[in-house]
Amino acid sequence: MVHRLWWVVVSVVGLALAQPVLVGRASVVDGDTLEIQGSRIRLWGVDAVESSQSCLDAQGQAWACGRRAAFALADFLGQRTVRCQEKDRDRYGRVVAVCSVGGVELNRWLVEQGWALDYTRYSGGHYRQAEAEARLHRRGIWQGRFQEPSAFRRLANP
Numbered sequence: 001m002v003h004r005l006w007w008v009v010v011s012v013v014g015l016a017l018a019q020p021v022l023v024g025r026a027s028v029v030d031g032d033t034l035e036i037q038g039s040r041i042r043l044w045g046v047d048a049v050e051s052s053q054s055c056l057d058a059q060g061q062a063w064a065c066g067r068r069a070a071f072a073l074a075d076f077l078g079q080r081t082v083r084c085q086e087k088d089r090d091r092y093g094r095v096v097a098v099c100s101v102g103g104v105e106l107n108r109w110l111v112e113q114g115w116a117l118d119y120t121r122y123s124g125g126h127y128r129q130a131e132a133e134a135r136l137h138r139r140g141i142w143q144g145r146f147q148e149p150s151a152f153r154r155l156a157n158p
């Protein structure tokens with residue numbers, strides 16, 4: 001009997017400590033932010049170019065890389081169900097999560113495709129290898145020159 005009671009207590013505490021999961025169709029707010037059922041979700045460990053950000057291609061021509069990053073994510077998601085495992089909350093109260101669709105982790109996918117950087121300040125280098133691969137193959141923003149999204153935000157909002 002004591003063993004059963006202990007198991008119930010451990011199970012309840014484990015459920016209380018479990019991070020929430022958000023599941024549903026997602027709309028893309030920008031390259032690293034989704035919305036599911038009215039909840040804003042910032043993708044953990046990655047920093048995508050800002051929607052208003054421009055980059056230079058290999059020939060030095062400006063292109064709307066921020067909008068393209070958001071469109072690429074929206075195209076990849078389509079109408080599929082997204083699953084987000086909360087890891088934290090940011091200073092704005094948004095859920096910070098690792099999300100997946102169809103068995104593919106979105107955070108990693110964005111970095112692999114060259115639409116986001118490994119945000120080592122938060123990820124501890126978790127996506128470093130994915131970023132190196134995107135750079136090597138000149139995917140997304142790596143096809144030319146760009147300003148790091150964090151630097152772009154600092155200059156846009158002094």
